[in-house]
Amino acid sequence: MRQLIIISILIFGTFVLKAQDALPKFTVTPSEIDALTENVVIEFDVTGTAVEGLTDVYIWSWAPGLNPSEMLLCYDQGSPSWGSISDNAKLEPVAGQPNKFRLSLPKTVTRAGVEVTFNNVAELFGVGDTPGKIKEFGFLLRSQDGGSGGKQTPGDMKTSITLLPLEFEPSYFRTFPAKVSKNDVVTAYLNLSLIESSENQKLSVSDAFTATVSLLDENGTVLLTSEAFETTFTSEKEHAFSFIAEMLGAFPEGKSLDDVSKCQVVFSGKVYNQDESFETVSTKVFEFDFQDYE
Amino acid sequence: MKKIFSILFVTLLLFSCQPDEIPPIGEATDYIPMLTGTWKLNKFEQIDADAESKSFPAFATVKDLTNVFPGHPYTDFSITFNPDGTFTADPGSSYMQMLTSGDWEVDDTEFPSAIILSSGSETQTIALNSLADVILGKVEFKEERKQADTGKIKIKYIYSLSKTSEL
Numbered sequence: 103m104r105q106l107i108i109i110s111i112l113i114f115g116t117f118v119l120k121a122q123d124a125l126p127k128f129t130v131t132p133s134e135i136d137a138l139t140e141n142v143v144i145e146f147d148v149t150g151t152a153v154e155g156l157t158d159v160y161i162w163s164w165a166p167g168l169n170p171s172e173m174l175l176c177y178d179q180g181s182p183s184w185g186s187i188s189d190n191a192k193l194e195p196v197a198g199q200p201n202k203f204r205l206s207l208p209k210t211v212t213r214a215g216v217e218v219t220f221n222n223v224a225e226l227f228g229v230g231d232t233p234g235k236i237k238e239f240g241f242l243l244r245s246q247d248g249g250s251g252g253k254q255t256p257g258d259m260k261t262s263i264t265l266l267p268l269e270f271e272p273s274y275f276r277t278f279p280a281k282v283s284k285n286d287v288v289t290a291y292l293n294l295s296l297i298e299s300s301e302n303q304k305l306s307v308s309d310a311f312t313a314t315v316s317l318l319d320e321n322g323t324v325l326l327t328s329e330a331f332e333t334t335f336t337s338e339k340e341h342a343f344s345f346i347a348e349m350l351g352a353f354p355e356g357k358s359l360d361d362v363s364k365c366q367v368v369f370s371g372k373v374y375n376q377d378e379s380f381e382t383v384s385t386k387v388f389e390f391d392f393q394d395y396e
Numbered sequence: 397m398k399k400i401f402s403i404l405f406v407t408l409l410l411f412s413c414q415p416d417e418i419p420p421i422g423e424a425t426d427y428i429p430m431l432t433g434t435w436k437l438n439k440f441e442q443i444d445a446d447a448e449s450k451s452f453p454a455f456a457t458v459k460d461l462t463n464v465f466p467g468h469p470y471t472d473f474s475i476t477f478n479p480d481g482t483f484t485a486d487p488g489s490s491y492m493q494m495l496t497s498g499d500w501e502v503d504d505t506e507f508p509s510a511i512i513l514s515s516g517s518e519t520q521t522i523a524l525n526s527l528a529d530v531i532l533g534k535v536e537f538k539e540e541r542k543q544a545d546t547g548k549i550k551i552k553y554i555y556s557l558s559k560t561s562e563l
Contacts, residue, residue, distance in 0.1 A: 231548075234451035268450035278459055279444035279551050283541060286551055287442055287461055332466075338455050344464045346491055395541040395550055 124151045126243050126255050136266040137224035137233035144263070145204040146193065146243060152253045153243050159203045160191045162254075163241035165227050173226050173239070179214040185248045188213075193243070203243075223265060238264040274298055275367070275388045283395035284347045284362050290315075291340040292333075292369045292385065304383045308371025311341045315350055318364040318389075325361060326351050330370070341369060347392075364391050424506045430530045431502070431511070432479050433563050437492070438462075439556040440470040445549045465491060479563055483513060495520050511537075525554055533559035 127147040135142050146161075148154050162184070163173040172182035175190040190211040193203035207226070210219045220226045224233035240262040244254035255261065274296040278289040290313060294306050312330035319325055328350040333341040348359055370384040440461045447457040463469050472488025483500040487493075498515030502508035508527065513520040525538035534556070541551040 232449045234449060268452075270447070270450075270452040270456045278456070279442065280446060281550060283551075286541065287459075287464065289459060289464070336455075344461070349465075349491060393550070394544040396544050 123256060125261050126151050126153075128261065130263060134266050135223065135263075136268055137229070137236050138222050138268065140207065140221050142207045142223065143204055144206075145196065145202060147202050148243060148255075149201045151243065151255050153245060153255060154201060156245055156253065157195075158246060159193045159195075160187050160244050160246055161193055161205060161241055162187065162191065162244050162257075163226075163239055165236045165239040166259075167237070168227055168229065168235060171227075173241075174213065174218075174220070174228050175209075175211065175226065178212075187244070187246060187248060192246075234268050236265065237267070238262055272296060275385075277390060281393050284317075284359060284365075284392040285395070287344055287346055288365070289342055289344040290367045290388070291336070291338075291342045293338075293340045295339060298386075301385060302383045304373045304381070305369075305371055305385060308373050308383055311335075311369055311371045313341075313343045313367055313369045315345055316366040317347055317350060317362045318366060319357075319361045320363040322364065324366075325357050326353055333369070362392065364389060426505070427502065427508050427527060427530060428505065429479075431508075431535070432477050433559050434474055434476040434561045435535065435557040436560045437470055437473040437490075437555055437557050439554075441554045441556075443552040443554065445552055474560070475557075476563070477511075485513075494522075535559075 127149075129145050131143045131145070132139065146159070148156075148159060153159050161173070162176055164171040165173075170182055173191070176182050176187055178188045178190070190213065193205055196202035196204055207223075208219050208221045209226075210217060212218070222230070222233075223239065224230050224236055227236055227239065229235045240257070240259040242255045242257045242261065245252045247253075272293055274293055276291050276293075278291065279286065282288050292311070292313075297303065297306055311333040313333055314328055314330050316324045316327040328345070331343045331345065333343045336342050347362060347365070353359070353361075367388045368384055368386075370382050372380040372382055374380045442459045442461050444452075444457055462471060468489045468491055470490045470492060472490040473486065473492040473494075474488070475483060475485040475494070477483050477500050481499050481501065482497070484497045485492075485494045486496070495513045495515045495518060498513055498518075500514075501512050503510045503512060503521075509524055511522045511524065513522065523538040523540070525536035527535065529535070537555040537557065539553040539555070540549050541553075542548060543550050
């Protein structure tokens with residue numbers, strides 16, 4: 103009888119310990135996110151974990167390499183403190199499913215008496231202006247009580263979310279800066295190694311590229327078209343040329359730079375024949391909007 | 397005898413622990429005479445702040461605009477800050493947009509962060525990116541383009557200038 107009790111206690115103890123170690127299951131929507139992805143939902147299933155049965159479940163999260171590394175939801179002001187987690191870190195219960203909780207972005211909370219909205223993961227960790235700094239973040243789920251009577255799922259990055267890298271994506275056409283105002287220096291690039299299938303494929307063997315720029319008003323009416331500019335060939339193997347809207351030419355009477363809201367760029371190259379005659383081939387019209395910068 | 401040595405040793409230790417006197421802080425730097433003179437632009441860079449924040453490669457983050465317009469180098473630009481508080485700027489053949497003459501002053505004489513140019517009713521504020529090397533005859537101006545609705549910095553321009561003559 104005594105032996106039976108001991109075995110029962112051992113088995114029960116094993117189950118208890120297992121529950122302490124059990125990791126919460128979670129899903130991220132959309133399934134792949136980067137630091138700037140908006141409208142993210144992370145849903146946690148705490149079945150079988152140390153926090154199962156709690157009405158209020160809190161998230162404690164940190165991102166390696168940041169200082170402080172803790173998510174801003176975990177503390178209201180000053181430094182993060184395990185013993186006094188902010189109410190902002192309380193997860194939203196999923197209606198009708200007592201073991202499920204979720205964290206949804208955008209999330210509006212009050213921090214240090216000020217209302218703040220977090221739109222993406224970078225903002226959750228206070229690096230909204232430098233999102234490249236966060237690559238992944240770990241989390242654990244816990245009770246509000248951080249003392250010896252508190253409950254928590256395993257830490258040490260046992261549960262973590264890896265973010266997609268914020269990488270530069272080469273494209274057939276791009277501008278530098280990627281978004282510009284009509285008062286900025288704009289450089290337009292054509293990358294023929296990424297030529298689109300709908301384009302005249304002779305462009306790939308063309309030479310002596312030039313480019314023309316048109317400025318349009320908000321209705322799409324062309325206000326002026328520039329002369330053809332010579333392009334340069336960059337170390338990144340792109341044809342490029344730079345311009346400032348104001349230097350492109352004279353506006354028609356009654357119109358000025360103030361009326362400009364869009365820009366169109368066309369690249370043209372020459373394909374030489376064996377008899378030294380040539381044919382001019384052009385790209386499609388690339389169009390972009392000017393931004394409203396101060 | 398041993399006791400006396402012990403007392404002396406402890407006394408010596410206590411005196412060794414006295415805080416050092418803080419040396420007097422020098423007078424505040426007067427940047428005005430250092431800024432006075434003729435400055436010539438030697439580098440003009442454009443930075444895509446979004447690309448910089450995402451740690452994109454250099455070619456997608458920074459562009460050297462110094463000689464981007466053939467026949468219109470930005471190195472043509474020079475500006476002279478006179479000791480009497482007036483200035484003259486010469487864009488040369490560059491597309492530099494700056495007031496060409498008027499008065500100049502700094503926003504804070506002790507810790508200047510901007511030079512304010514004025515001509516009649518027009519004013520232009522030129523942020524100082526770095527004054528660290530002004531004593532060596534080098535200075536950086538900074539211009540920021542911000543998104544109108546959010547105030548977020550989207551594009552930065554850095555103008556590096558060298559002093560060519562004192563006044």
